[in-house]
Amino acid sequence: MKIALVTDTYFPRINGVSTSTQIFAEEFVKLGHEVHIYAPAFPNNIDETNGLKIYRFPSFYLFFDPEDRLGMPWKDKKLVQQFIDNKYDIVHTQTPFTIGGPAVKWARKSGAKVVHTYHTLFAAYVEHYLWFMPKALSVWYAKSASRRYCNACDLLITPSTEMRNVLLSYNVTKPVEVIPTGIRLDRFKDRDGERFRKMKGYKPEDQVVLFMGRVAEEKNIDFLMRVVHRLKPRVPNLQFLIAGEGAAKKHLEKMALDMGMNDYVHFAGYLSKEDWRDCYDGSDLFVFASITETQGLVVTEAMAAETPVVAVAEMGIKDVMASGRGGLTTKLDMDEFTEAVFRMLTDKALYAQKKSETLAEADKWSSTSMAKRMIEAYEKILKP
Numbered sequence: 001m002k003i004a005l006v007t008d009t010y011f012p013r014i015n016g017v018s019t020s021t022q023i024f025a026e027e028f029v030k031l032g033h034e035v036h037i038y039a040p041a042f043p044n045n046i047d048e049t050n051g052l053k054i055y056r057f058p059s060f061y062l063f064f065d066p067e068d069r070l071g072m073p074w075k076d077k078k079l080v081q082q083f084i085d086n087k088y089d090i091v092h093t094q095t096p097f098t099i100g101g102p103a104v105k106w107a108r109k110s111g112a113k114v115v116h117t118y119h120t121l122f123a124a125y126v127e128h129y130l131w132f133m134p135k136a137l138s139v140w141y142a143k144s145a146s147r148r149y150c151n152a153c154d155l156l157i158t159p160s161t162e163m164r165n166v167l168l169s170y171n172v173t174k175p176v177e178v179i180p181t182g183i184r185l186d187r188f189k190d191r192d193g194e195r196f197r198k199m200k201g202y203k204p205e206d207q208v209v210l211f212m213g214r215v216a217e218e219k220n221i222d223f224l225m226r227v228v229h230r231l232k233p234r235v236p237n238l239q240f241l242i243a244g245e246g247a248a249k250k251h252l253e254k255m256a257l258d259m260g261m262n263d264y265v266h267f268a269g270y271l272s273k274e275d276w277r278d279c280y281d282g283s284d285l286f287v288f289a290s291i292t293e294t295q296g297l298v299v300t301e302a303m304a305a306e307t308p309v310v311a312v313a314e315m316g317i318k319d320v321m322a323s324g325r326g327g328l329t330t331k332l333d334m335d336e337f338t339e340a341v342f343r344m345l346t347d348k349a350l351y352a353q354k355k356s357e358t359l360a361e362a363d364k365w366s367s368t369s370m371a372k373r374m375i376e377a378y379e380k381i382l383k384p
Contacts, residue, residue, distance in 0.1 A: 001033045001378065004083065004112070006103040007094035010039035010054075011047075013067055014244075014270060015214050016297055017094050017119050020159075020181040025052050027182070027371030038083065038099060040071035055079060057099055065247065071099040080106060088112045090378050094119060096149040104152050113381050117157040118167055121292045121315070122146060143170050150174060155381050157374070159295030160316035177377050180295040180316065182367030187273075188304045193282030196275060200241075200266070202282070207345050208239045210283035210307070212276075212298050213290075215246030215267075220289040220312075220332075222248075222255060227287070227338045229259055235345050243268040243279055280305035285344050288317065291332055296320040300365045303327070303358035308351065310340045320365070325357035 005025055010018050025035045029051055037052055040059035047054045057076055059069035073080055083106050091107035092115040093100040100116075107114045122142040150156050150172045158164040159180040167176055202208055211224055221242060228240040242252065242265070249267065256265040271279055280286070286302035288311040295316035299309050309327030311317045321329050328344060330336040344351055 001028075001090065001375070001382075002086070002088045003028060003033055003035045003378075004038060004086070004088040004091045004103070004107075005035060005094065006038045006091060006100050008040060008071055008097040008099050009068060009095060010037065012042055012045050013069075016181075016295070019297065020117070020119065020295075021094050022052075023181055023184060023367045024371055024374060026050060027367050028375070030368075031371060031375060033375070036086070036088075038079075038103070040069040040099065042069055055082075067245065067247075070097070073099055073102055084110045086110070089382060090115055092117070093153075096145070101149070104149075113155070113378075114153045115155045115157060115378065115381070116150060116153045117159070118146070118150065118163060119159065119294055121163065121166065121294060146170055147172055155377060157377070160319045162315045162318060163294050175381075178319075179370055179373050179377065180319070180365065181297055182365050182370030183297065183300045183304055183362060184367050185304055185362065188277055188281075188301075191277045191281040191305055193278055193280075193305075196278035196282035199275075200268075200282075202239060203237075205237050206239045207235060207237050207285070208241055208283045209285045209287055209341065209345075210241045210243065210279065210302070211287055212243045212280065212302070213288075215242060215244045215249045215252065217248045217251075218290060218292050219246075219248070220291065221252055223289045223332075223334070223337075224287050225252065225255055225259070225261065225265065226334065227289075227341060228265065229261060230334075230338050231342060231345075232261075232264060234342060238264060238345070240265045241268055241279070241283065242266070243271055243276075245270055277305065280307050283307050285310060285341065286327075287341060288312065289332065289337065290317075291315065293317055299327075300362055304362035306355055306358045308344060308354040308358060310337065310344055312337065323361065325354070326361040327354050327358075 007021050028035045037054045041056035057071040057073045059071045062068050087110045091112045093103050123139045147170045156176045157179050164176045164178050232238050286307050286309045291314040293316050299320050303326045312332045313329035328340045330340050
């Protein structure tokens with residue numbers, strides 16, 4: 001099968017869409033398929049292809065979101081024509097913007113079937129990015145645009161059941177399948193959490209609570225900061241590590257300063273692949289409070305490193321942690337979440353039980369299994 005994966009965000013930009021695109025692409029290649037990725041160019045970037053073919057469109061800087069670039073396919077008509085001439089079986093868009101949007105038309109010209117993964121709950125984010133519009137209008141626009149784009153495709157993929165229900169509520173009429181992004185279990189072999197702890201200066205008795213991900217307002221990290229602030233008097237060795245970068249970082253740094261948390265709140269920024277793996281392993285507990293997360297990839301990654309989780313049971317997290325194994329879930333309630341973290345850090349029997357469950361839970365979400373499910377979905381829409 002010949003597959004084009006089209007995305008408006010890809011490495012070196014680190015986020016869930018980039019990670020999902022790369023994981024599926026590499027797994028498809030392992031399964032014997034030909035895969036091409038189309039994405040925006042980044043200045044001075046050299047792709048680590050890992051056997052993938054990656055094509056970059058010219059792009060420009062976004063002043064309101066400096067980590068991203070917006071692609072300009074109209075500036076490379078030769079690459080657009082190459083896309084059409086390649087006659088892909090499947091064109092799978094990951095985003096609906098300046099590259100993902102036109103790719104639907106390119107696919108139709110070449111006779112390809114179009115699949116789209118609805119990664120992001122845009123209606124929940126628009127007030128942060130379309131701040132100049134009334135909230136009701138921006139939400140209406142996000143829902144309407146989502147419906148139009150999705151109904152122009154042949155098949156839709158959502159990473160969670162909750163997200164599927166959201167699309168159906170928008171009156172999307174095309175078939176929707178739930179296929180989350182799998183995790184690379186092999187990436188967690190030979191992990192060394194002790195090395196990471198020593199590198200960061202943590203003491204053996206420190207209890208390190210981790211958030212890993214994009215440092216953005218919708219991730220609800222300020223909620224986690226308040227939980228940690230509440231717990232510090234009750235858990236004296238508590239340390240909070242925030243790994244990742246994003247637009248909310250300055251706000252959170254100021255918050256830590258204003259609340260007197262600088263001694264026990266640390267910002268790790270982006271991590272190398274080795275440090276990323278060892279950071280999960282070196283942490284005692286992973287915490288997550290986003291209510292817009294479509295699949296909860298970081299939660300499964302934490303469990304792959306045998307790190308138990310406390311998370312708010314919304315959207316994709318509800319699917320990932322449905323069994324109740326590997327950690328605890330709560331409502332978005334400060335008191336309930338605080339007590340769940342406290343129990344995990346102080347009840348040794350509970351902690352040992354949840355830790356013992358993590359690997360089996362992570363194994364359910366392997367990248368190979370999810371890629372096979374995606375190929376089966378492609379094959380269904382290719383049948384005459």
